[in-house]
Amino acid sequence: MKKLVLAAVAALALGTPAMAQEAVRIATEGAYAPWNFLDDSGAPAGFEIDLGNAICEKAALSCEWIINDWDSIIPNLLAGNYDLIMAGMSITEERLATIDFTQNYFPPDPSKFVAAPGSTLDFANLSGARIGVQGGTIQAAYAEANLASGNTVVSFTTADQNMADLMAGNVDTILADGAYLEPVVAASNGAIEFVGEDILIGGGVGAGLRKDDADLKTKIDDALTALKADGTVDTLIAKWFDGKGPYFAE
Amino acid sequence: MLDDIAFWVSYLTNGKHLTWYASFQFTIFAALMGGTLAVIFGLIGATLKSSRHLPLRMIGSFYSAIVRGVPDVLFFLFFPLAFEQAVEWIVATQVCTPETIAAQTAPWPPCREANWFLGTSEYLMLASVSLGLVYGAFATNVIHGAMRSVPHGQLEAARAYGMSASQVLWRVHIRQMWVYALPGLSNVWMLIVKATSLLSLLQIADIVLWADRLGAPNFLPAVGLVHDDWRWRYYLVLFVFYILVTWLSERAFDALMRRTGRGILSEARG
Numbered sequence: 001m002k003k004l005v006l007a008a009v010a011a012l013a014l015g016t017p018a019m020a021q022e023a024v025r026i027a028t029e030g031a032y033a034p035w036n037f038l039d040d041s042g043a044p045a046g047f048e049i050d051l052g053n054a055i056c057e058k059a060a061l062s063c064e065w066i067i068n069d070w071d072s073i074i075p076n077l078l079a080g081n082y083d084l085i086m087a088g089m090s091i092t093e094e095r096l097a098t099i100d101f102t103q104n105y106f107p108p109d110p111s112k113f114v115a116a117p118g119s120t121l122d123f124a125n126l127s128g129a130r131i132g133v134q135g136g137t138i139q140a141a142y143a144e145a146n147l148a149s150g151n152t153v154v155s156f157t158t159a160d161q162n163m164a165d166l167m168a169g170n171v172d173t174i175l176a177d178g179a180y181l182e183p184v185v186a187a188s189n190g191a192i193e194f195v196g197e198d199i200l201i202g203g204g205v206g207a208g209l210r211k212d213d214a215d216l217k218t219k220i221d222d223a224l225t226a227l228k229a230d231g232t233v234d235t236l237i238a239k240w241f242d243g244k245g246p247y248f249a250e
Numbered sequence: 251m252l253d254d255i256a257f258w259v260s261y262l263t264n265g266k267h268l269t270w271y272a273s274f275q276f277t278i279f280a281a282l283m284g285g286t287l288a289v290i291f292g293l294i295g296a297t298l299k300s301s302r303h304l305p306l307r308m309i310g311s312f313y314s315a316i317v318r319g320v321p322d323v324l325f326f327l328f329f330p331l332a333f334e335q336a337v338e339w340i341v342a343t344q345v346c347t348p349e350t351i352a353a354q355t356a357p358w359p360p361c362r363e364a365n366w367f368l369g370t371s372e373y374l375m376l377a378s379v380s381l382g383l384v385y386g387a388f389a390t391n392v393i394h395g396a397m398r399s400v401p402h403g404q405l406e407a408a409r410a411y412g413m414s415a416s417q418v419l420w421r422v423h424i425r426q427m428w429v430y431a432l433p434g435l436s437n438v439w440m441l442i443v444k445a446t447s448l449l450s451l452l453q454i455a456d457i458v459l460w461a462d463r464l465g466a467p468n469f470l471p472a473v474g475l476v477h478d479d480w481r482w483r484y485y486l487v488l489f490v491f492y493i494l495v496t497w498l499s500e501r502a503f504d505a506l507m508r509r510t511g512r513g514i515l516s517e518a519r520g
Contacts, residue, residue, distance in 0.1 A: 031463065033468075033472070033473045034470060034472060034473075037473050038266060038463070039265075039266075039473070039474070040264040040265055040266055040474045041264065041266070042265040042266045042268070042269040043265070067455075068453075069453060072453075078357075079358065079359070079365055080362045080365045080367075081365070081367050158466075160462075160463065160466035160467070161462070161466065163466070163467055164465075164466050164467050164479045164481060167467055167478065167479045168479060183469070183470055184469045184470065187469040187470055187471070187476065188469045212353060240472075
């Protein structure tokens with residue numbers, strides 16, 4: 001009896017996790033335009049929000065968006081705070097060790113360097129450079145492994161801060177996803193430009209979920225297959241990434 | 251000109267900015283709640299510190315000595331996490347079954363049913379308690395000193411009038427203590443106000459986080475107004491806010507000082 005009462009109190013206090021089963025909670029960062037960002041009204045918007053809503057409609061799930069910082073987005077998935085991550089997350093071996101991914105909804109995308117115009121960095125033989133990355137990204141792992149000797153790798157919590165510090169001259173160059181940088185460079189009126197060679201890392205962007213959530217994985221995968229076949233994914237990519245693609249059309 | 255004004259008005263009142271303005275409530279709540287708790291913990295700490303029983307006295311001294319030395323940022327990160335995991339551990343002993351424990355893939359909590367999802371309001375409470383605990387240690391020292399500053403003759407006179415020990419404590423001792431404690435407590439309050447800028451460490455979308463987000467350079471028209479790095483403009487607004495709070499606090503403490511000093515003949519009033 002005592003146990004029962006305690007459990008009831010706990011369930012009340014903790015918001016009955018068992019009841020939240022029906023609604024799928026999708027976490028996103030909200031600071032990575034055009035993938036996901038907060039629009040002028042403060043609500044989540046972007047490619048992944050449109051795509052996520054389309055997936056939920058296709059799979060007949062009711063979905064709810066949760067904003068979570070990038071650096072804690074995987075731990076909080078594992079803790080059960082939400083069920084799905086759609087945050088421009090590349091599928092990598094390291095991440096597959098802890099979480100599972102659906103099929104990709106964005107093809108493997110080269111990572112690129114950007115710098116202010118007139119950069120004199122010698123990318124064939126990079127040394128003495130301050131390289132800005134977002135912490136916990138594939139680019140951060142790559143830079144730590146391949147560029148750390150002789151250069152300084154500066155890690156930021158959000159892509160915005162990284163960009164602001166490039167503008168302020170605190171880093172010499174940024175290494176980030178090409179698909180994130182392309183619209184920014186195009187809209188910057190020459191304030192930022194691509195430099196150096198592209199680097200191919202990561203296996204495309206997919207939705208992350210817990211390894212034991214096989215049901216949800218099947219549902220999302222089926223919905224994605226259907227949305228790729230009917231052109232929805234390509235349409236959304238073209239809409240948010242300046243006409244890129246098509247990638248998934250039959 | 252009119253177009254410009256209309257543009258800025260609509261920019262500064264868009265949903266994102268309104269969310270920013272609304273987030274000031276978190277800062278104000280954390281300061282008021284943290285301040286109240288700091289005074290309560292301070293009173294408890296000072297009582298313990300001047301207790302006749304050695305163990306209680308040691309607890310009081312230990313609290314004010316140790317917690318004062320721990321950096322507030324560290325305590326801010328440590329306490330909510332430790333509290334959350336302690337609650338989850340207690341809940342886990344009640345709700346977890348061997349099956350659910352076996353099904354859990356993450357290292358923590360023991361089973362998924364025991365997970366406690368912390369939202370903004372939970373974090374805000376934990377942040378306030380952290381502030382109260384850290385600055386309560388300072389308040390302990392301030393109040394302990396103030397209690398000893400009340401002239402001994404006042405207490406003896408009260409006893410001579412036949413007041414009981416608790417009447418002496420509440421009607422004379424604590425009543426007169428405030429005059430000596432308030433200058434020190436106003437310092438503690440200002441430290442609490444300053445520490446409220448740490449709220450974003452606990453995933454609370456507070457005024458600092460929003461100033462960061464709104465000020466970050468934006469190049470994409472789809473996201474909102476295209477602008478350069480405007481962070482310093484937004485930080486400036488926060489400066490003005492904190493200076494305003496300081497000014498208001500000084501006024502409030504002056505008024506409190508006058509009020510608590512009424513009828514008290516004391517050199518402490520200055």
